[in-house]
């Protein structure tokens with residue numbers, strides 16, 4: 001974890017990002033927040049589509065936004081859902097690609113969270 005941003009602060013940022021979720025089809029709002037090595041926090045939320053396959057998960061929005069902002073060294077990601085849901089397999093693969101050394105904080109809407117890592121979430125991952 002970055003020295004200047006605590007896990008609780010990153011979870012709080014993901015909680016705020018969740019308020020921006022565009023989830024009219026599932027009504028399952030997801031917020032995410034990525035932490036850079038310099039202590040910057042980049043938010044993401046899920047963005048759904050009437051053509052369901054066009055939906056983008058909150059984690060991938062945050063991760064790809066970080067890359068678009070030129071942030072290549074990512075140290076942690078927090079994910080908030082109503083029930084503390086775990087990141088999907090697609091997002092885990094993208095985490096491996098863009099932040100294999102990240103810590104992962106998985107929180108419910110009340111702020112109860114558990115800590116894990118990308119390597120633990122996707123062992124024996126396919127890579128380049």
Ligand code: THU
Pocket residue numbers: 023026028030045046047048055056057058059086087088091
């Ligand atoms: N979703 C995420 O944002 N992240 C995940 O890791 C799993 C699922 C979103 C996609 C969709 O908008 C909604 O949650 C229900 O699947």
